Amino acid sequence: MKTLVDPANALVRGLSAIRTEFHVPQGFAPEILAAADAAAARVPDAHADRTALPFVTLDPASSTDLDQAFTIEAAGSDLLLHYAIADIGWFVRDGDPVDIEAWERGTTLYLPDGKAPLYPPVLSQGAASLLPDGPRPAIIFTVRVAPDGGVRLDGAERALIRSRAKLAYDSVTEAELPPGFAELSRRIAEAEAARGAARVDPPEQEVERLAEGGYTLRFRPRLQSEEQNSALSLATNMAVADAMIAHHTGLFRVMGRPSPKSVDRLRHEAGALGIDWPADQPLESLERSLDPADARHAAFMLAIRRAGDGASYMPWREDQAPWHSAVAAAYAHATAPLRRLADRYVVETVLAIANGRPVPDAAQAAFAKLPRVMARADARSGQIERAVIDLAEAVMLQGREGERFEAVVTDVDPRGARIRLCGQPIVARIAATDVGPGDRLTLRLSEADPGRRTLTFDTA
Incomplete structure (x- = not known):
């Protein structure tokens, strides 16, 4: 990891230019902040008391917008994952100023010198965040995980929780995690392999702000704790998707596999990279064997990602079953409502389904509009990420012509x-x-x- 040499502050100026070019919001208008302050004062009075459960969070060390907390318990041979999701829907009402602005933003935008949050910080990093400083309102999804990694939603409720610890990916120890954490992750991983899933992530190229000042540019492989934690989110999102499918409603994350022509091209690329790919081995099987720490494998993983059409959102349709090829199952986004607009409506929908209530009209109406809104937000996020990387690369090599x-x-x-x-x-x-x-x-x-x-x- 090397600090970028930037005596002319070109990176600082460039980040400012990127914010202007891509219309990154700078704060919130006074009327939105006032509405958020009022919302943050709402008392959670429709929530069961679950503060006795030993929830913890696991995120990057610097994160303060904490969407999820979890605890795990045994139920015979099954494991019960209690996955608490930030209850932003309790604070934000459809049609209020905070909601209208969230529809304009779609997602939180991240830059090395700071983020543009989806919701005002008084909510996203305060009242709605699952920080370990007192009872917090949440929606708890209880997901039953069988020995073979099969998942089922057992229930959902609004509840008050108290996080016992804010754990970080790069420093967490096994003793700090709930019993069953590693076993649950193992079950989900083995179920993925049995389904033929190919949820393999190449190293991410990123620009990071350093605590001592300056920035660094690096490839960052995912940590083991991060991979294990993602299994909890995956289990919940799959169980949520199945619940919505059973009730013929919802919003799903979908992605197709590379076409046969693309797979043929990938075989040529694998050969050029010196990667052994037997003719009878499916692409999904090969992907699971790739090591992102190997430069040849990482290059091939990037090629695989570019060979597909990318992920998108799709509302429930009678004539088309939702499918995410990388997961090899139906899949939804429900676990990051502080950072993604769509998750809020999925969470409220599943909460209603699990408790025998009609799906809120606002959610049903939102599902038809969200694919376009989220596609626009995802595109802008991707453009900003690429622009930041391009800027850092140019700064890093400036003067070395x-x-x-x-x-x-x-x-x-x-x-x-x-x-x-x-x-x-x-x-x-x-x-x-x-x-x-x-x-x-x-x-x-x-x-x-x-x-x-x-x-x-x-x-x-």
């Missing part, structure tokens, strides 16, 4: 070749079409321009 770098080709398309610099957390594009995935090149940096967020390489 003329130097030569070893690189590996990771993908080729009509626009040229995508390359990864060896030994540097930098992915770029060059105007070359006579190369293939896995080829090693020597490149000369001709220009690094933080103002335009571009790198230009020539083949040496």
Whole structure:
């Protein structure tokens, strides 16, 4: 991990320019803040008292918008996952100023120098966050996990909880986690393998602000604690999806598999990267064997991600069953309501279903509109993320024009070749079409321009 050398503060200026270019909201209007203050004062009076349950949270150390808390108990051979979700729906009413602004934003936007939250901080980092400083309102989904990893929603209720600890991915110990945490994660992982799921995440390229000042650019593989924690969210979101399907309603996260033509191209890329892929081995099986710490495997994982059409949202339809290929099951988003608008309506829907009540009209109406709103928000989030990375890469190499770098080709398309610099957390594009995935090149940096967020390489 290396700190970016940025004596001219090009990164600071560039981040400001990105905020302007992509219309990143700067705070909230006074009337929205006033409405949020009033909402934060609402007393949770429709919530059961579950403060005796030993809930904990597990997130990045710096997070304060805590969507989930959990505890686990044994029920014979089954495990009961009590997954508490921040009850933002208790504070935000349909059509109020906070709700209207959330529909404009869609998601929380993240930049290295700060985020633009979906809801005002008094709610998202205060009254609605599951912080360990007192009773907090939540919606508890109780998910039954069988020995074979099968999941079922056993119930949902509004409740007051008290988190015992705010645990962090990079420092948590096994003793701090509820008994059954590792076993539950193992069951979910084995069930994924049995279904042929391919939920494999390549290393993320990210820019991180350092506590001592400055920034760093790196590839960040997921930590084991992060992978295990994601199993809890996966189990809950699958159980929620099944509950909505049974009642012919809801909003689902869907994604198709790469086409046969794309799979053929991936076989060529695997060969170029020196990855053994037997002719009779399905892509899903190969994906589960990939190691993101291996640069060749990481490059191939990125190629697989680009080979599909990406994930999207779909409301319930009688003529089309929802399916997420990476999960190999029906799947929904319900576990991050402080950061995603759609989750709020899914949570309220499942709460109604589990307690024999009609689905709220506002949720039914929202499901028809949310796919477009969330697609727009996801697109803007992706554009901002890419712009931040491009800026950091240009700052990192500014002043090194003329130097030569070893690189590996990771993908080729009509626009040229995508390359990864060896030994540097930098992915770029060059105007070359006579190369293939896995080829090693020597490149000369001709220009690094933080103002335009571009790198230009020539083949040496």
